[in-house]
Amino acid sequence: MTSILILAAKEFRDGLRNRWVAAATLLLAALAFALTLLGSSPTGLLDVKPLATTVVSISSLTIFLVPLIALMLGYDAIVGESERGCLLLMLTYPVSRTEIIVGKFLGHGAILAVATVVGYGAAGAAAAWTGSADAESWRAFGALLVSSVLLGLSFLALAYLISVLVTERSTAAGLAVGLWLLFIIVFDLALMGFLVASKGAMGREVFPSLLLLNPADAYRLFNLSAFENVRKISGMAGLSATAHFAPAVLLLSLVAWIAAPLAAAIAIFSRREA
Amino acid sequence: MAVIAIDNVGKTYGTHAVLDGVSFSVPEGRCLALIGHNGAGKTTLMKLILGLITPTCGKITVLGCDPARAGKEFRHALGFLPENVAFHDELTGTDTLTFYARLKGLGWPEVRPLLDRVGLLHAAERRVKTYSKGMRQRLGLAQALLGQPKLLLLDEPTTGLDPVSRQEFFGIIRDLTAGGTSVILSSHILTELEAQTNFVAILREGQLAAFGDLDVLRAEANLPVSVRIKGNAPAIAQGLNGSYHKVLGPDRGSIEVDCPAVQKMALLRTLAEFGDLCSDIEVRVPSLDDLYLHYSGRPSVTIEETGS
Numbered sequence: 001m002t003s004i005l006i007l008a009a010k011e012f013r014d015g016l017r018n019r020w021v022a023a024a025t026l027l028l029a030a031l032a033f034a035l036t037l038l039g040s041s042p043t044g045l046l047d048v049k050p051l052a053t054t055v056v057s058i059s060s061l062t063i064f065l066v067p068l069i070a071l072m073l074g075y076d077a078i079v080g081e082s083e084r085g086c087l088l089l090m091l092t093y094p095v096s097r098t099e100i101i102v103g104k105f106l107g108h109g110a111i112l113a114v115a116t117v118v119g120y121g122a123a124g125a126a127a128a129w130t131g132s133a134d135a136e137s138w139r140a141f142g143a144l145l146v147s148s149v150l151l152g153l154s155f156l157a158l159a160y161l162i163s164v165l166v167t168e169r170s171t172a173a174g175l176a177v178g179l180w181l182l183f184i185i186v187f188d189l190a191l192m193g194f195l196v197a198s199k200g201a202m203g204r205e206v207f208p209s210l211l212l213l214n215p216a217d218a219y220r221l222f223n224l225s226a227f228e229n230v231r232k233i234s235g236m237a238g239l240s241a242t243a244h245f246a247p248a249v250l251l252l253s254l255v256a257w258i259a260a261p262l263a264a265a266i267a268i269f270s271r272r273e274a
Numbered sequence: 275m276a277v278i279a280i281d282n283v284g285k286t287y288g289t290h291a292v293l294d295g296v297s298f299s300v301p302e303g304r305c306l307a308l309i310g311h312n313g314a315g316k317t318t319l320m321k322l323i324l325g326l327i328t329p330t331c332g333k334i335t336v337l338g339c340d341p342a343r344a345g346k347e348f349r350h351a352l353g354f355l356p357e358n359v360a361f362h363d364e365l366t367g368t369d370t371l372t373f374y375a376r377l378k379g380l381g382w383p384e385v386r387p388l389l390d391r392v393g394l395l396h397a398a399e400r401r402v403k404t405y406s407k408g409m410r411q412r413l414g415l416a417q418a419l420l421g422q423p424k425l426l427l428l429d430e431p432t433t434g435l436d437p438v439s440r441q442e443f444f445g446i447i448r449d450l451t452a453g454g455t456s457v458i459l460s461s462h463i464l465t466e467l468e469a470q471t472n473f474v475a476i477l478r479e480g481q482l483a484a485f486g487d488l489d490v491l492r493a494e495a496n497l498p499v500s501v502r503i504k505g506n507a508p509a510i511a512q513g514l515n516g517s518y519h520k521v522l523g524p525d526r527g528s529i530e531v532d533c534p535a536v537q538k539m540a541l542l543r544t545l546a547e548f549g550d551l552c553s554d555i556e557v558r559v560p561s562l563d564d565l566y567l568h569y570s571g572r573p574s575v576t577i578e579e580t581g582s
Contacts, residue, residue, distance in 0.1 A: 014362065086361070093377045
């Protein structure tokens with residue numbers, strides 16, 4: 001246990017030192033602020049609280065940005081150390097391979113969590129301060145923060161899986177970009193094409209379940225449908241998919257998207273030769 | 275008890291046998307020099323001893339257990355300095371060593387004396403990226419010495435060290451072996467090893483070409499002693515008759531004579547009788563380089579049996 005904490009602390013401090021934490025926090029905060037300011041102007045027509053508007057726009061931003069940050073943060077976690085020659089030495093220390101993966105993951109996860117919570121938190125506070133925010137909006141915003149961190153962690157876990165699978169950093173970087181394209185762009189397009197091709201025949205039965213196969217879609221569904229006043233502006237009020245999944249199920253699927261790739265990464269890393 | 279016992283070990287990657295049928299053992303408190311060309315299997319052997327990889331066949335016992343399955347106590351008793359050791363550039367020397375110390379359950383009280391011992395105390399608060407190659411190597415050595423390991427494995431430890439640092443380095447190794455630590459080090463700078471250890475293992479294409487005491491290996495190899503004589507070379511050559519393999523120097527002012535080790539004294543007595551014909555005599559016994567060339571299967575000088 002102490003080894004895990006030592007490794008996590010080192011990873012986090014490295015993140016502070018090489019400005020990863022600062023850069024990611026500033027990027028997320030700046031974009032969130034921009035969306036908050038834009039988002040508060042057109043709200044006069046609907047009975048929507050500005051903070052709820054912010055939740056919708058920030059969650060759309062998160063889907064593109066947070067997975068990318070997570071993948072860039074994590075793709076060289078193992079393969080980079082291996083290429084630099086640090087990993088060989090680390091493995092001769094009284095540290096298990098599981099502890100190495102979990103420790104580094106927690107460190108990188110903390111970087112991601114700090115950037116998300118501080119960056120978005122600042123924007124959320126600004127939105128609440130300038131406009132009005134009721135209790136449910138605050139809950140929706142809290143849920144946004146938690147689920148955004150979970151989304152980031154799921155892509156971080158996928159990045160770790162890439163990192164133990166390949167032997168070269170450049171391959172890992174390429175795969176990370178490919179994975180981002182696949183989950184963020186291609187998956188939804190393919191799903192739409194699939195829906196059109198099948199003329200909506202299998203829509204009600206299969207389609208919602210297919211959304212759980214992508215952590216980004218689970219995240220989107222969760223944030224756009226979990227709270228009443230968010231549903232109003234997200235246009236999700238009548239969507240059939242929401243009937244299928246309780247918010248808890250969507251969150252659970254995000255957790256599964258963290259646990260499964262990480263477990264696979266640990267299993268592969270423990271079996272492979274140094 | 276043997277600290278390391280290697281029994282008929284082989285390691286194959288795909289169809290390529292990196293190690294094949296290697297057997298030897300290292301007693302406690304000895305320093306074994308592992309020598310061989312690049313690709314002879316030195317690093318692979320070290321990885322096997324460290325338990326980072328498992329042998330394709332054969333059995334390895336290190337400190338009484340199987341290194342690939344051993345628990346954390348085993349790793350506490352190990353020190354390792356990899357070839358081309360790399361540290362995070364942004365960390366200071368102290369931070370780097372403290373990080374590794376904490377992984378072994380140690381702290382600053384152990385870190386400071388080690389930094390002092392490898393001569394890095396003055397640079398301890400500087401970032402590693404400002405370190406020279408030699409300083410990084412010293413930091414690597416300090417890291418390997420954390421927790422007073424029973425077994426120390428050093429892969430090419432003296433590359434990048436200047437002659438003074440090298441002497442200090444071997445001084446540390448001598449202290450350690452005197453204290454009962456077993457050391458295995460690989461190197462390709464053979465001349466410097468000779469003065470430090472007389473216990474060697476020579477690897478050739480994954481096989482153990484020679485193992486044991488340097489003096490015994492030297493006797494077995496029966497390499498010629500080379501005697502270089504200055505003076506009236508043609509006259510000396512004539513005086514020596516056809517007894518030895520001789521090479522005349524380019525200026526005819528010197529001559530080089532190879533003779534089997536057992537005939538060395540006889541040759542020297544003969545030369546002494548020549549009186550003023552010889553102005554200077556230099557005797558060169560086969561070095562570790564010569565032995566290495568002999569056992570690693572590269573062409574080297576062999577005794578020409580010319581008879582007398």
